[in-house]
Amino acid sequence: MSYLKFDKSLMINLEQSLPKEILRTNKAGAYQCTTIVDCNTRKQHGLLVIPIPELDSDNHVLLSSLDETVIQHGASFNLGLHKYKGDCYSPNGHKYIREFNCEAVPQTMYRVGGVILTKEKVFISHENRILIKYTLLEAHSPTTLQFRPFLAFRNANALCQENYVLDQSYEEATNGISCCLYEGYPRLYMQFNKAVTFTPDPHWYKGIEYIKDQERGYPYQEDLYVPGYFEMSIKKGESIIFSAGVGEAKPRSFTRTYEEEIMNRTRRSSFFNCLKNSAEQLCIKERKGNYLLAGYPWFKVRARDEFIGLPGCTLAIDDIPAFEAVMKTAERALKRFMSEGHKDEMIQEIDSPDVLLWAIWTIQQYAKETGLENCLEKYGKLVSDILDYIIKDKHPNLFLHENSLLYSNGKDHVISWMNATVDGRPVTPRSGYLVEFNALWYNALYFAAALHQSVPGMEAKCDQWKKIGEEAGVSFVDMFLNDSGYLFDYVDGNFADWSVRPNMLWALALEYTPLDKKQRKTVLEVVTRELLTPKGIRTLSPKSYGYNPTYVGSEIERAYAYHQGPSRPWLMGAYAEAYLKVFGMSGVSFLERMLIGYEDEMSQGCIGSLSELYDGNPPFTGRGAISYAANVGEILRVLNLLKKYNI
Structure with missing residues (x-):
């Protein structure tokens, strides 16, 4: 039995799950941190938070979160979770979670109808890059995955508001894209280990709230930019790896890098x-x-x-x-x-x-x-x-x-x-x-x-x-x-x-x-x-x-x-x-x-x-x-x- 395992009853109860946070670092100052239901509750939360010495001595949130959507028979099931104004949580992806285990690496298991999908996160040691592995364990019909990246490009102690200074352009990269929202920041490369389609669909998601900052008396509302979405099919038994980093990587190396990182982990078994x-x-x-x-x-x-x-x-x-x-x-x-x-x-x-x-x-x-x-x-x-x-x-x-x-x-x-x-x-x-x-x-x-x-x-x-x-x-x-x-x-x-x-x-x-x-x-x-x-x-x-x-x-x-x-x-x-x-x-x-x-x-x-x-x-x-x-x-x-x- 896993030492750190949380079942469905806890995960779908936000009063119990939101206070629980998970932290992974690259042992060089960068980190990934959020709650166990992937709903950010602090301005310092994010999937890719890195130091940028050229700007200042603080950390900066590049990729705030990544919303996944499972599509079957034309029906979409969004696995993401954000808190908005009026104490509104959307799109309530936590209701599909069956368990969370973080003994080796943070792993979330989702069940959407006949689909069972796992998500695992690994932060690469001494490199500003995170890998997220998705494995389709069960599916009875053709399945498609969509991914919407929520971008911040801001100081981890500040907040972002909708603006017209932001650079909406992007460049194609191997199995993905790269972008840089503001001058002075490094380019963010978002890639997959297999071919993917990116559809530009720029939107600001406004009024996202961070309850921990609200509790501490700090400003707690921000707007995040989503440039579009990635889409690909996935077969039963197949694994897809997403990479977000500040340099272009070789997609064929993702699987090997992921496995090497897991080998070097101290398992949280006691x-x-x-x-x-x-x-x-x-x-x-x-x-x-x-x-x-x-x-x-x-x-x-x-x-x-x-x-x-x-x-x-x-x-x-x-x-x-x-x-x-x-x-x-x-x-x-x-x-x-x-x-x-x-x-x-x-x-x-x-x-x-x-x-x-x-x-x-x-x-x-x-x-x-x-x-x-x-x-x-x-x-x-x-x-x-x-x-x-x-x-x-x-x-x-x-x-x-x-x-x-x-x-x-x-x-x-x-x-x-x-x-x-x-x-x-x-x-x-x-x-x-x-x-x-x-x-x-x-x-x-x-x-x-x-x-x-x-x-x-x-x-x-x-x-x-x-x-x-x-x-x-x-x-x-x-x-x-x-x-x-x-x-x-x-x-x-x-x-x-x-x-x-x-x-x-x-x-x-x-x-x-x-x-x-x-x-x-x-x-x-x-x-x-x-x-x-x-x-x-x-x-x-x-x-x-x-x-x-x-x-x-x-x-x-x-x-x-x-x-x-x-x-x-x-x-x-x-x-x-x-x-x-x-x-x-x-x-x-x-x-x-x-x-x-x-x-x-x-x-x-x-x-x-x-x-x-x-x-x-x-x-x-x-x-x-x-x-x-x-x-x-x-x-x-x-x-x-x-x-x-x-x-």
Whole structure:
């Protein structure tokens, strides 16, 4: 039985099927994304969504959707589905769906009278091209298929309206056509693996609506252009492959390319394989290097997210080469920032004060998997350079004070992962001595000393790091541990933030911590009691002022809720490590039970992946980006951690 299979009763119920999305990528920034009934519900949805560096740094929707029509005995049955004004869905092709299966590739089975037709989609790796395979399993009379392409040629974060600037011309291509609606865009080639007839019939389909954008308070109506339709006959047992890409392809190669792509897929046949598949799609390679995308469909590469998600998305699935490839690119960017103050074009927010600390944490995870000796050879100098850079106060907003703790100014702009803003101002203005900054700092000092302890000539530097670490440890406990048994979130001057937040977890989870076991156990009890949910760790306790657990409403309303209660799955990585450090083997079964909540999500939201965040209260609905690298990576890391305990 398939791990991810949905039957007719769910598919024809739009209330149940429309919230379920499917994502496929080319591992180079382009993607295909829609709902499991092929009705687009976001402006970022589309069959071919690609980056166009010549235009900007965003993705662009070229082919929004492709409506298929089955024709028998002169009767037409349209399999497409769009939402129009007035809550009208048309042409209601979902009523012909019998099942949807996405274990290997997304496959939809339709039944129209005596016709049984399957549709499978494959995005070609490292190429801006999608293949869609149609197979006629059953038919009792001659059958014809029609295909109407809905074209957008727009920024994925914008919307299209009927206009007269659009270029309606097209050129013939092998078994298809090519067109380019606007200057600056590449030509879109739409081809089949057999001869096809194209009939020009240009129309604007007006008033298509995207319900997810409507829910989020964004503009949600657009017009899409259909240049005409393709038509061909199909026989029982025959397969037809449609290709959409930015270069003309050879139709005779479609079948081979399709089969090769399927061979390289990680089948989503289990919880682990679903997350592995998702992680592989988040790792991208493009002309400037290798990166870990923060998430789909709207995130780009962000430094902090990359370092947090990288160990789980690579090392936890035994892909050390992928880790090293991404780190090679990241190391180059870090060095340029430290030496020249240069902000990388691809890796955003590399100047955030905690990014260097997260980079060392990431390298530490590599050391755990490959050994200190190998890690020293690969990244020893980078770790040493980062610590020297911080100790010499070269960072524009990370200052080493006399108490050996790190201080950052976050009053006017965001400096941590809690980065929501309204009118450019932080919603959560964390400033001064931040608890996770200094937990990471303490850990980095002792890790660097352990990493370099056998290196000739490094004795003095190792002693310096340990000395700073000893002083930082004392200062950390004095500053952050409060009388209620947990840690202040941040301290600035005479002000200490008593909010119960998850950032204190890093002081419990890291390999080197200034807290003793009794202190860690007490803090962990507070986190478990007030922050733990089946979908992650709350960003704020319900008992703390300002708790807002539901990430809904307008953009401003969502910004005020972003870090004020919703749960984050990626924080389970730190929680699991902290729990195992306190309870050892006796904590394994508890953590395994907690993972059930994440496995449930494999058939919700974005199929086979994890959303950016979840409401802090039941039913813990997924919100935000549909696939988030830090969440995928850290849950994979937890699975890997538990696996080692169970060996």
